[in-house]
Amino acid sequence: xxxxxxxxxxxxxxxxxxxxxxxxxxxxxxxxxxxxxxxxxxxxxxxxxxxxxxxxxxxxxxxxxxxxxxxxxxxxxxxxxxxxxxxxxxxxxxxxxxxxxxxxxxxxxxxxxxxxxxxxxxxxxxxxxxxxxxxxxxxxxxxxxxxxxxxxxxxxxxxxxxxxxxxxxxxxxxxxxxxxxxxxxxxxxxxxxxxxxxxxxxxxxxxxxxxxxxxxxxxxxxxxxxxxxxxxxxxxxxxxxxxxxxxxxxxxxxxxxxxxxxxxxxxxxxxxxxxxxxxxxxxxxxxxxxxxxxxxxxxxxxxxxxxxxxxxxxxxxxxxxxxxxxxxxxxxxxxxxxxxxxxxxxxxxxxxxxxxxxxxxxxxxxxxxxxx
Amino acid sequence: xxxxxxxxxxxxxxxxxxxxxxxxxxxxxxxxxxxxxxxxxxxxxxxxxxxxxxxxxxxxxxxxxxxxxxxxxxxxxxxxxxxxxxxxxxxxxxxxxxxxxxxxxxxxxxxxxxxxxxxxxxxxxxxxxxxxxxxxxxxxxxxxxxxxxxxxxxxxxxxxxxxxxxxxxxxxxxxxxxxxxxxxxxxxxxxxxxxxxxx
Numbered sequence: 001x002x003x004x005x006x007x008x009x010x011x012x013x014x015x016x017x018x019x020x021x022x023x024x025x026x027x028x029x030x031x032x033x034x035x036x037x038x039x040x041x042x043x044x045x046x047x048x049x050x051x052x053x054x055x056x057x058x059x060x061x062x063x064x065x066x067x068x069x070x071x072x073x074x075x076x077x078x079x080x081x082x083x084x085x086x087x088x089x090x091x092x093x094x095x096x097x098x099x100x101x102x103x104x105x106x107x108x109x110x111x112x113x114x115x116x117x118x119x120x121x122x123x124x125x126x127x128x129x130x131x132x133x134x135x136x137x138x139x140x141x142x143x144x145x146x147x148x149x150x151x152x153x154x155x156x157x158x159x160x161x162x163x164x165x166x167x168x169x170x171x172x173x174x175x176x177x178x179x180x181x182x183x184x185x186x187x188x189x190x191x192x193x194x195x196x197x198x199x200x201x202x203x204x205x206x207x208x209x210x211x212x213x214x215x216x217x218x219x220x221x222x223x224x225x226x227x228x229x230x231x232x233x234x235x236x237x238x239x240x241x242x243x244x245x246x247x248x249x250x251x252x253x254x255x256x257x258x259x260x261x262x263x264x265x266x267x268x269x270x271x272x273x274x275x276x277x278x279x280x281x282x283x284x285x286x287x288x289x290x291x292x293x294x295x296x297x298x299x300x301x302x303x304x305x306x307x308x309x310x311x312x313x314x315x316x317x318x319x320x321x322x323x324x325x326x327x328x329x330x331x332x333x334x335x336x337x338x339x340x341x342x343x344x345x346x347x348x349x350x351x352x353x354x355x356x357x358x359x360x361x362x363x364x365x366x367x368x369x370x371x372x
Numbered sequence: 373x374x375x376x377x378x379x380x381x382x383x384x385x386x387x388x389x390x391x392x393x394x395x396x397x398x399x400x401x402x403x404x405x406x407x408x409x410x411x412x413x414x415x416x417x418x419x420x421x422x423x424x425x426x427x428x429x430x431x432x433x434x435x436x437x438x439x440x441x442x443x444x445x446x447x448x449x450x451x452x453x454x455x456x457x458x459x460x461x462x463x464x465x466x467x468x469x470x471x472x473x474x475x476x477x478x479x480x481x482x483x484x485x486x487x488x489x490x491x492x493x494x495x496x497x498x499x500x501x502x503x504x505x506x507x508x509x510x511x512x513x514x515x516x517x518x519x520x521x522x523x524x525x526x527x528x529x530x531x532x533x534x535x536x537x538x539x540x541x542x543x544x545x546x547x548x549x550x551x552x553x554x555x556x557x558x559x560x561x562x563x564x565x566x567x568x569x570x571x
Contacts, residue, residue: 007448021460029471
């Protein structure tokens with residue numbers, strides 16, 4: 001009996017002894033003392049404990065650089081400018097950085113270890129970014145594959161511009177071993193800072209969307225990090241051409257209701273093209289038709305690409321790009337100029353950009369967040 | 373403690389570099405050898421790291437072998453234990469280099485953790501066990517084997533640089549011509565054998 005035990009115990013003992021040595025050395029070797037991180041030329045100075053990656057060091061101080069993978073170096077989102085010399089770019093960084101970015105000292109915050117005093121630059125908006133504890137107040141099916149999830153924020157409310165996005169923290173579940181974060185545009189309005197609403201379409205095999213669709217229940221707690229992004233209405237008199245498909249509805253719901261509520265940008269005419277395949281994929285139809293009836297400068301154009309005859313579809317038919325093209329050429333007054341606002345799949349966005357450019361709308365006047 | 377072979381550690385050191393080069397006579401550690409030898413600078417860093425790891429692992433494994441494994445009669449677990457030791461040594465080395473030589477750490481990059489699975493390291497440790505080396509002999513053998521591996525990868529990197537622009541038949545480009553080159557190198561190293569016998 002003892003012979004059976006000796007082997008495993010000896011292996012475990014050796015492994016434990018070595019682990020202790022490593023842990024002890026880690027405390028000694030990885031101790032860089034208290035260091036200073038200067039942000040944006042001294043606008044903010046942080047005293048931090050060295051030895052950890054910049055991303056987690058900043059997060060511990062309440063500054064959340066966007067990151068989808070949670071710091072494993074697999075998303076390339078946590079770009080920030082490091083002015084101090086921290087050595088050449090690592091092989092784990094180069095795949096995510098363009099030569100111009102490398103020349104400007106852009107680094108991945110998750111790969112840069114804080115070993116000395118650092119001078120870094122971050123976009124100002126990031127200082128508004130916080131981590132919110134939330135509770136799922138309501139989950140509603142909008143279509144067979146899109147859910148509207150309403151989170152009630154606990155504690156302080158969120159301050160954001162309509163069109164911005166937030167990252168949902170997905171905890172480990174089933175066979176997903178690590179926490180990940182995924183970005184979703186907020187469909188709620190800034191006037192209600194204690195709620196955040198997201199529209200989430202089920203992506204087969206998607207980690208976060210599967211979690212939301214199959215696991216998340218009303219009453220569950222959740223964490224959100226945000227707001228991020230610069231997708232929002234530009235302050236010009238130009239006519240807005242908004243195009244969305246599927247869950248790309250989210251930022252426009254926020255933008256439109258916010259504009260209607262506050263009367264912002266009173267000169268702007270708004271055209272909203274929403275594309276779906278069949279009526280099964282269509283949602284918020286009643287709400288948006290009501291909105292357009294009560295708000296003269298807003299025009300809603302829903303379109304189905306493959307309506308079945310028995311659906312009794314009253315609106316436009318055809319691909320959203322063809323409908324957009326037709327409206328730009330025939331229906332919309334062009335003399336104030338156009339601005340394009342797009343949200344949807346990369347394929348839809350590319351096709352819409354092509355249509356808009358064909359109609360003389362410059363690339364500088366087309367805005368989008370591309371979520372792959 | 374078993375009877376150690378009667379070899380001067382210094383002789384053993386040079387023998388393991390030349391006459392019984394762990395790479396060119398035992399063909400251990402060939403995967404990173406082929407992959408990294410494309411680049412002279414990386415080869416240098418990796419060779420240095422391998423040398424340090426084999427030397428340290430030989431010494432520590434010797435202690436574990438004669439102080440734990442043999443007294444407890446768990447020789448059947450020696451492979452598992454050696455691999456744990458190697459992984460720990462690599463981890464410690466990575467931390468030390470990161471702290472004291474950031475530039476070396478950067479140039480070694482991802483190669484350092486990969487040494488854990490370099491079979492030359494486990495091979496050297498097992499030879500140490502089979503041939504019943506003493507502690508000093510083990511250390512000499514370990515560092516010698518590492519230096520031999522280092523020498524071999526530097527030579528191969530130089531040859532690959534030299535033949536970079538030569539008209540190699542399309543089907544042999546890259547790994548093909550490298551394997552043939554290694555074969556020639558191994559034959560050349562056979563010339564050293566017989567000078568000193570270590571096994």
